[in-house]
Amino acid sequence: MHFTLRIWRQSGPQAAGRLERYEIDDINPDMSILEMLDLLNEQLTRDGVEPVAFDNDCREGICGTCGLVIDGVAHGKKHLATTCELRMRGFVDGTTITIEPWRAQAFSVVKDLVVDRSPFDRIIAAGGYVSANVGSAPDANEILIPKVDADLAMDAAVCIGCAACVAACPNASASLFTAAKIAQFSYLPQGQTERERRVVRMVEQMDAEGFGDCSNHGECEAVCPKGISITNIGVMRREYVRALTGQLR
């Protein structure tokens, strides 16, 4: 397969970036898009051009490290897939593919397609944890959790923190990520101690990082490789009301 690639090149956070055009040949349809970028980088190195920087790690859709906006859609047009899970057979031979980094004021571009997602770490640090007794491991099934609650918690906990939700949101809001992290704990007996504090602090941190507000467009759910539902954002809002009304008591 042959492709024309338009890739965002930016030498550093302060530098001005631009889209560069590259031609690439002999692409095996079963390659992933990241493997295609590996080939491109080999080609660029041979030509004495600086290779394209992009984030990746597991390359099997579980770590959340990769993330590119491909032809205007975060993680590409294929639903329920990370960037590393995209195969070249899903693209039309001979076409042009535009690749850009996640764009949000809160995520600065480190280099080329790599962005700094540490705002997510700070949101987690603000409240995405539970208090636990130290000591020997507790007995399995000591704490009973209804199946429905366990499932709802898992549906939120599948978030891999890739930040596609922010990239896809017209407002660059981090609501789906933050909500998933809040919702997963709200269903479980562990973490009830911090329940009210958690939602207030995580929302506060999310706002402080400069993410936009949510307009309920739902683009986040559509690009989420794990299919996390925007109803979790509803859970976050309920938790917020709960914290507020608890305050009045």
Place this chain on the structure above:
Amino acid sequence: MLDLRAAAWSSVGKKLITGLTGLGLVVFVTVHLIGNLTIFMGAEAFNAYSDFLASLLHGWFIVLADLGLVGFFGLHAWSGLSVWQSKRRARSSGYAVSADARGPSRKTASSRSMLYSGIFLGIYVVLHVWHLKFGAEYVTTLHGEEVRDLYRLVVEQFNRPAIALAYALSMLFLGLHLRHGVWSMLQSLGMLNRRLLPTAYGAALILGGLLAIGFLVLPLYVLFFVDPVGTAAAMGGLR
């Protein structure tokens, strides 16, 4: 740990305010439409309805309702504008290519244009209130009492094609705003789960559509089917 002021300014607080005021405004618009349908029953029914509202609680009902509406419109506009402002800051540089993700996305022309349809409706509401509420004060008698002949004013105004059409067209913006607004306010208030969300999304289309069509039909009905000027009032009543 959380004072109410900070909470109201937070991104979630703003959604709660947008949702609550939106809910209030949708209820208002629904009641307003149902009330206005009395126009199909003729001058007497319409004037009786308007007089009923005007004299409720010795006239205080209208004052309270007006104050409430100004507050709701104001808060709704403020929170909506601040969402738009936050978006401009948060996505200061955009994508060279952008496309819709489709699938479960609820992004539509309606959701993208909330700011513009909202601003349009804001201007419309001011003009509408000035035009009819503060319009000419005709008087008629109803069951031996002097009441405002609002029917005559409405019929007179809507018999001018430009005005009737402007009203009708404005209601398209109402429909556009409510298509996203109605389900979105429930989501903003955290009232939807996975089962309810698709239902609410569908119901928003129906309710938004019904309200817009209802209001759209009123001026056109008067324009095409009701004779100009309170012929009724001027000639001593329809019946």
